Amino acid sequence: MDKQLLIDCHERIKPFVHNTPVLTSSQINTFVGAELYFKCENFQKMGAFKMRGAANAILQLSQAQKENGVVTHSSGNFAQALSLAAKNLGVKAYIVMPNSAPQVKKDAVRGYGGIVLECEPTLEARERESKRIQDEFGATFIHPSNDDQVILGQGTACMELLAFHPDLNYVVTPVGGGGLIAGTALAAHYFGKDCKTIGGEPMEVDDAYRSMISGKIETNTSINTIADGLKTQLGDRNFPIILKYVDEIIRVSEEEIVAAMRLIWERLKIVCEPSSAVALAAIIRDKEKFKNRKVGIIISGGNVDLSRLPF
Amino acid sequence: MDKQLLIDCHERIKPFVHNTPVLTSSQINTFVGAELYFKCENFQKMGAFKMRGAANAILQLSQAQKENGVVTHSSGNFAQALSLAAKNLGVKAYIVMPNSAPQVKKDAVRGYGGIVLECEPTLEARERESKRIQDEFGATFIHPSNDDQVILGQGTACMELLAFHPDLNYVVTPVGGGGLIAGTALAAHYFGKDCKTIGGEPMEVDDAYRSMISGKIETNTSINTIADGLKTQLGDRNFPIILKYVDEIIRVSEEEIVAAMRLIWERLKIVCEPSSAVALAAIIRDKEKFKNRKVGIIISGGNVDLSRLPF
Missing domain, CATH: 3.40.50.1100 (Rossmann fold)
Incomplete structure (x- = not known):
């Protein structure tokens, strides 16, 4: 780069x-x-700095992609960052979170307009649920760091x-x-x-x-x-x-x-x-x-x- | 004013x-x-904002007054502010504190170069000790707020x-x-x-x-x-x-x-x-x-x- x-x-x-x-x-x-x-x-x-990467990732999407929303799995700052960046850009954000995540984190994501989808607290379950959202809604997956x-x-x-x-x-x-x-x-x-x-x-x-x-x-x-x-x-x-x-x-x-x-x-x-x-x-x-x-x-x-x- | x-x-x-x-x-x-x-x-x-008033009060002293130092009674932010402002201006700061004041506050004052003088925790004792410093060293009393x-x-x-x-x-x-x-x-x-x-x-x-x-x-x-x-x-x-x-x-x-x-x-x-x-x-x-x-x-x-x- x-x-x-x-x-x-x-x-x-x-x-x-x-x-x-x-x-x-x-x-x-x-x-x-x-x-x-x-x-x-x-x-x-x-x-948190996560706001920067989340905003850039969404801004780089095509109009068609923006219309179908974005999805990530995170229970940390990236979940909130993607939610807020998406909201500011009029894009839907699906956030896959383990059902074991603290209520305050789920509330924070919802507070920024993210749609929380709970799953079992395993990597496999998280990836499966993310995949489902991509397939069902055509949402673009955005990884928190990679x-x-x-x-x-x-x-x-x-x-x-x-x-x-x-x-x-x-x-x-x-x-x-x-x-x-x-x-x-x-x-x-x-x-x-x-x-x-x-x-x-x-x-x-x-x-x-x-x-x-x-x-x-x-x-x-x-x-x-x-x-x-x-x-x-x-x-x-x-x-x-x-x-x-x-x-x-x-x-x-x-x-x-x-x-x-x-x-x-x-x-x-x-x-x-x-x-x-x-x-x-x-x-x-x-x-x-x-x-x-x-x-x-x-x-x-x-x-x-x-x-x-x-x- | x-x-x-x-x-x-x-x-x-x-x-x-x-x-x-x-x-x-x-x-x-x-x-x-x-x-x-x-x-x-x-x-x-x-x-704390107290640094502003402390600096101004010392800067307004005559050269002779500066040489004799300043004194206040405080166990709060003004004690530290007067100590640091005095240190920055090469002036001695005598700080009268109740002997009941937390050790951390006394240490903070000393850390900024103030000379801590302990007294009984009464207004009368504080004022008497301040008066003694004024009489003995010719230090100028500076009130924390008045x-x-x-x-x-x-x-x-x-x-x-x-x-x-x-x-x-x-x-x-x-x-x-x-x-x-x-x-x-x-x-x-x-x-x-x-x-x-x-x-x-x-x-x-x-x-x-x-x-x-x-x-x-x-x-x-x-x-x-x-x-x-x-x-x-x-x-x-x-x-x-x-x-x-x-x-x-x-x-x-x-x-x-x-x-x-x-x-x-x-x-x-x-x-x-x-x-x-x-x-x-x-x-x-x-x-x-x-x-x-x-x-x-x-x-x-x-x-x-x-x-x-x-x-």
Whole structure:
């Protein structure tokens, strides 16, 4: 995917997303020993960067496709993002969710106008139900992370960050399904000045770390992490980009994630998800690497259940 | 105090404070039925608007006064603000705190370079200790809210808000010691276009509400509110300004404060103090008044103990 695709994508989605603010904290900078620039996608529409990829994917559909709607399976931010992006564009969004998903997540999707379809909580059931919707309604399936248009959309957050801070040495993102880090790596490659992309990943779900070593997509046998946005695995569209353009993946413990999350809440005064804190946790774990460098961080989202905080 | 005093004050403190961002939420707007503009002083240096007044008060001292340092009694944000503003200007700050104040607050003051002096937790002991510091070191006493230079400094947040949104119909602030609302009311009067200033106050400490009715400074017999920044009472410098320029004070319950705080955290994705939520709670309580109007809200600060949240 070339530079022009990112530029076009950014122009395309501009009316539907926020150019989110970039925050800094002199206290965090002193603590880390580096200059950190937090790109606050928790302030994005519906509260996460996923809005960018969802909007781009829908905008790239033909008129006929738009008329038949879109479908995805997700119980996370992408479900809400696709619902809202679809609503804003007058498109139907079918969201396949496991019947075990929390009521609050189903309500959130419905609140953004998505049509929730419940299924058994297995990958097979989810895929079968998605297939049914595609067959029955002619809806277009949009994967939350393994889709070229979604990857490009997610990359626009880093483009905006580099537009304000062109001389970043690093940009760090959390790694889940791989859409954000792949798009970010493309943006850093095309718009940065020797800006390296680094991933932060929970040790408990270190499939991307292992995939980078083995050269093939690895899976997780358990998914025991507080960073619930990062339990998914890489895909065949984003993994080649990650292999080519991502410099390193740094793994962090659950304790490091919670400590970084607390630091962000206390010092930046913003509400972010545990997944977002993984990027800062990675920088803190590998302080020497980032010492005196300028580092961008994508704060991926802010949708947390305030009744269940880890503090 | 005239318009030029505010303009001069803003120029004076500019190098020492942030021009904090203004956030909006379409979901909160829909819920309230008005256009709300949140001036985020939780992103201010040291996490609260108090930095503005503290910086202005110190900057107005003579060179001789600066050499002898400043003193205040506070266990809240003003203690930290005066410490940091003093440090930035190479001035000593003596902070008289009750020995019952939480360790974390004493540590925060010391972290900003303030000299903590503990005393018995009575008003008399605090005033005696402050007096001793004034006598012994020649330090200048700076009151957290009842001081012309502090009032002017606090008013600069509203000036900045009106510079971006000149046609606000209302600006709403929490009411505690009266410094913020008095400064805001002056700024709204001089820089707004018929912009009315409204205060939000917890029912549990409604001294300002009662003072507006009686025309004299009332006190609270109990201070049982989660909005711990609002337990203080008005003073002879700010009360005449409040009487003249504040339109109304709306009282809210503790439940309304917590609900508004939760709304701010969940929708704006920012960390704010319970005191800050009082302003939004007041608007929600009196929705009809604000219907379809443009309303500025000063989010006063973001220094909360994450281990003791009301959610």
